[in-house]
Amino acid sequence: MIPWMLWIIVILPALGGIILPFISRHETPGTARKFTLLVGGLVALCALGALLALGAHTEPPALGIALTWLPGVGEIGLRASATGLYMVLALAAALVATLALDKGEKSPPPGQLALALGALAAANVAFLVSNFLGRYAALEIVALLVALAPLLALNGIRTAGLVYLLLRIGDVGFLVAVLLLRATGTLDIDAALAGGSALAVPVQMWIVGGFLLAVGVKVAIWPFSWWRSVGHQMQRTTDSWLYATVMPLLGLYLLYRIAPLLTADAALGYLMLGWGALGLLLALVAIGANLHESRRHIPVNEIVGSLALIVAGLGALSWVRVLALALAPLQWLAAWLSPAAAPDALETGVLERVIAALPQAAKGVGCALQRWHTGRLRQNLLWIALVLTLALAVFLTL
Numbered sequence: 001m002i003p004w005m006l007w008i009i010v011i012l013p014a015l016g017g018i019i020l021p022f023i024s025r026h027e028t029p030g031t032a033r034k035f036t037l038l039v040g041g042l043v044a045l046c047a048l049g050a051l052l053a054l055g056a057h058t059e060p061p062a063l064g065i066a067l068t069w070l071p072g073v074g075e076i077g078l079r080a081s082a083t084g085l086y087m088v089l090a091l092a093a094a095l096v097a098t099l100a101l102d103k104g105e106k107s108p109p110p111g112q113l114a115l116a117l118g119a120l121a122a123a124n125v126a127f128l129v130s131n132f133l134g135r136y137a138a139l140e141i142v143a144l145l146v147a148l149a150p151l152l153a154l155n156g157i158r159t160a161g162l163v164y165l166l167l168r169i170g171d172v173g174f175l176v177a178v179l180l181l182r183a184t185g186t187l188d189i190d191a192a193l194a195g196g197s198a199l200a201v202p203v204q205m206w207i208v209g210g211f212l213l214a215v216g217v218k219v220a221i222w223p224f225s226w227w228r229s230v231g232h233q234m235q236r237t238t239d240s241w242l243y244a245t246v247m248p249l250l251g252l253y254l255l256y257r258i259a260p261l262l263t264a265d266a267a268l269g270y271l272m273l274g275w276g277a278l279g280l281l282l283a284l285v286a287i288g289a290n291l292h293e294s295r296r297h298i299p300v301n302e303i304v305g306s307l308a309l310i311v312a313g314l315g316a317l318s319w320v321r322v323l324a325l326a327l328a329p330l331q332w333l334a335a336w337l338s339p340a341a342a343p344d345a346l347e348t349g350v351l352e353r354v355i356a357a358l359p360q361a362a363k364g365v366g367c368a369l370q371r372w373h374t375g376r377l378r379q380n381l382l383w384i385a386l387v388l389t390l391a392l393a394v395f396l397t398l
Helices: 003-025 030-055 082-101 111-130 132-154 157-184 189-196 201-219 226-233 236-257 266-289 299-312 318-337 348-372 377-397
Strands: none
Touching: 003 030, 003 111, 030 082, 030 111, 082 111, 082 132, 082 318, 111 132, 111 236, 111 266, 132 157, 132 189, 132 236, 157 189, 157 201, 157 226, 157 236, 201 236, 201 266, 201 299, 226 236, 226 377, 236 299, 236 318, 299 318
């Protein structure tokens, strides 16, 4: 049962993306949105059903319908794994939830929705495919669909080309790592990653470097964050889902999957720590710089991606999966709070009201502290200085 559910997860959105433009020609404008909601909901239900069925198995099921694409690369098929199915469920549910915010005139055009369904199908393949070559092909399709979005929405041929070129840089890093992993004798993802830890350390460093390049580009962490800003010029579903959720989630999943290779050398840990700390700092600075702009964009993907690099550098690799699963709901929350694209009941902007209340709240806290310390502030500071001095003296004598 599970293998067929996996193929439904892939084939249903792919067929939906193909027939959606033809359906929308003869129906009302809202039909495309309703059709996309239906397909996304069915994919989420299938992923949930596969997860429940997978929990009843004592052993992971074999490949569903396996294909032999090129000689020497092994079979390419879909394999059920709890983490992969959770990613599919999170991605499909995020599409449904984001579309639920866009009603009436805010509904995306049929072309953008067709791209979204195609990206959902290709991303599901990337989450579930068993072979590195199949995953590379799926990632290429997602990158192409992401690059086509500004071409349809903005008529920006040059912008589309630049987005695709930047995403190709990440795919080149991924491909280099995969070609080096062929030294293990297989391109099966589980077997290749397990055998990769037995390769020479310099080879492992090149492999991890290629994968980390792909992660950085897909998650849109500095200095590869430019392509993410293109989504800000487009409709909310394209921006918050296709640009800010699909590609970053694929990057975080890749970071989680290469965990067996991240312990090859201590320098990798320092690299991820430094890169993640710098990316987090720049994301927070960007939030502060845009705090008073009329259209605010919270860089959820950069914050979550930077935190994932930090925890990976610290060796807490299980937290990478937690952060990956948290990306979709956090991004949806950021889209819901967006004042420029909020639903009708929130046109004034939840974030505006929160920010407007901050000075008054800070003033209230300051007055409360002042009343609390009236007549005793200098005495309390002296006691704190004395205690800290004694603690420092004790520490130096140890």
